[in-house]
Structures are given as C-alpha cells and as structure tokens.
Amino acid sequence: MGRATCLVVAMSVALLFAATTGLACDEATDSQTSLTGMTEATADDGTPADGRAMIPLPAPQPDGPVSLEEAIRVRRSVREYSDEPLTLTELGRLLWAAQGVTSDRGARAAPSAGGTYPLEVYAATAMVTGLRPGVYRYHPREHALETVSGGDVRAGLMEAGLGQACIGDGAVDIIVAAVYERTTERYGDRGIRYVHLEAGHAAQNLCLQAVTLGLGAVTVGAFSDEQVRAAAGLPAGEQPLYIIPVGRPAGY
Numbered sequence: 735m736g737r738a739t740c741l742v743v744a745m746s747v748a749l750l751f752a753a754t755t756g757l758a759c760d761e762a763t764d765s766q767t768s769l770t771g772m773t774e775a776t777a778d779d780g781t782p783a784d785g786r787a788m789i790p791l792p793a794p795q796p797d798g799p800v801s802l803e804e805a806i807r808v809r810r811s812v813r814e815y816s817d818e819p820l821t822l823t824e825l826g827r828l829l830w831a832a833q834g835v836t837s838d839r840g841a842r843a844a845p846s847a848g849g850t851y852p853l854e855v856y857a858a859t860a861m862v863t864g865l866r867p868g869v870y871r872y873h874p875r876e877h878a879l880e881t882v883s884g885g886d887v888r889a890g891l892m893e894a895g896l897g898q899a900c901i902g903d904g905a906v907d908i909i910v911a912a913v914y915e916r917t918t919e920r921y922g923d924r925g926i927r928y929v930h931l932e933a934g935h936a937a938q939n940l941c942l943q944a945v946t947l948g949l950g951a952v953t954v955g956a957f958s959d960e961q962v963r964a965a966a967g968l969p970a971g972e973q974p975l976y977i978i979p980v981g982r983p984a985g986y
C-alpha cells in the first residue's frame with residue numbers, strides 16, 4: 735500500500751471513530767442514564783426513586799496552588815500513610831478527578847472510547863471525616879455516594895492484594911472496576927483494550943489530584959479479582975482493574 739493510500743485509510747478510520755464518538759456522546763448520555771437508572775429515577779433531593787440513600791459530596795473546587803506540571807513532576811507512588819483521616823471534600827475531589835461529570839452533556843473527567851463509560855468507581859473508606867467506614871459507589875452525575883455495605887473492608891482487600899500493606903493502611907482504597915460490555919458492544923474485542931486504557935486515564939487523574947491535595951496514592955494492580963469482588967461486594971458483571979490506596983503521606 736502506497737503512502738497516499740495509507741494516509742487516506744488512516745484518515746477514514748479516524749473520521750469513522752470521531753463520527754461514532756460524536757454520536758456516542760448523545761447516546762452515552764442516554765445509555766448511561768439507562769445503565770445506572772439514575773437520572774430519571776433521582777428525586778430532587780438526590781435520593782433515587784428506588785429508595786437508595788445517596789450521600790452528596792461537596793462540590794469540586796477548580797482551584798489550587800499546584801500547577802499541572804508540578805503535580806506531574808512531584809507524583810510518586812506513596813505506600814506509607816499517617817493515621818490522619820481524609821475529609822469528605824478531599825474524597826469528593828479524588829472521585830471527581832477520576833470520573834466526575836465535566837460537561838452539560840454528561841462527559842467525564844477522563845476520556846472514554848465512544849463515550850461508552852465502562853468504569854465504576856468505589857471508595858472503600860476507613861478514615862474519612864463524617865463518613866462511616868464502608869464501601870460506597872460513586873455516582874458521577876449526582877457527584878454523590880451510594881452505600882454498598884458498612885464496615886472497614888481494608889483487611890479483606892489487603893488479603894486480596896497479596897498482603898500489600900498499603901491497601902490496609904490507606905485512609906481509603908479507591909477501586910476502579912469495569913463493565914466491559916458497555917464498550918465491547920460497540921467496538922467488539924478491541925473494546926477490552928479501550929476499557930484498560932480508560933482505567934489508566936482515570937487512575938492518573940486521581941493520582942495527580944492526590945498530589946494537588948498533598949495526599950499519597952499508589953496504583954495497585956496485583957490482586958485476586960475474585961477476592962476483591964468478594965471483599966468489596968462488587969456485582970458479578972464488574973471487573974476490578976485497580977485498587978488505589980490513598981492517605982496522608984507518613985512523616986509529613
């Protein structure tokens with residue numbers, strides 16, 4: 735194939751992707767709605783019509799003294815933390831950076847192939863001021879938490895994570911999980927790659943946000959999927975991809 739033909743083929747593929755992505759933005763807003771059942775089912779006070787209690791998170795604040803360049807430069811994996819709790823505002827800002835809604839059309843902080851939004855983000859909390867230890871599902875559209883279960887599950891997650899102490903020591907363990915079908919329905923097997931890339935985008939956003947908040951975080955990929963699912967109470971269709979312990983760095 736000549737260079738000119740290659741260029742035409744590449745541009746056609748790019749245009750096709752952009753076209754489906756553009757379509758998907760609208761469709762994703764709808765499909766996201768039907769997937770979570772949240773938008774139509776949510777009452778004005780944030781309580782879904784099906785009775786699930788939602789805990790609103792403080793609104794994200796787009797300010798801060800740390801530049802993006804500084805956050806990128808300073809970020810390191812931090813695995814040792816103090817016992818000082820996080821605030822609910824800090825937890826909200828971490829979750830918003832990972833998957834928060836950042837446009838009126840429902841687009842999120844991290845890019846998503848075709849706007850299919852396969853990720854579900856959970857916070858397994860132990861030391862967050864004003865929040866009982868438990869597992870919470872983040873609802874991006876409402877910027878709110880839904881209680882999945884009560885109690886500190888860090889020990890179970892640590893065991894699932896081959897005994898890595900950072901998982902047991904973080905004030906909160908963020909779990910990034912995925913529903914592959916949301917993306918593979920549109921892109922076939924290649925969607926699996928897209929889901930993994932998206933998890934990386936979300937995790938990096940969260941890690942950089944942790945830096946801006948003076949927090950430490952580490953992206954953990956070594957764990958038993960089944961054990962994480964059991965410890966956190968994830969639904970059968972969700973695959974855990976990352977555990978990200980976050981806390982105040984020890985010695986600060």
Ligand SMILES: Cc1cc2nc3c(=O)[nH]c(=O)nc-3n(C[C@H](O)[C@H](O)[C@H](O)COP(=O)(O)O)c2cc1C
Nearest residue numbers: 809810811812813895898900952953954955956957
């Ligand atoms: C996909 C992935 C999986 C990882 N899994 C673990 C893990 O299971 N445990 C851990 O302590 N660090 C884990 N890390 C963090 C790396 O060890 C760390 O990023 C690397 O040593 C570079 O150091 P830095 O993050 O401080 O730049 C993982 C990183 C990536 C990208």
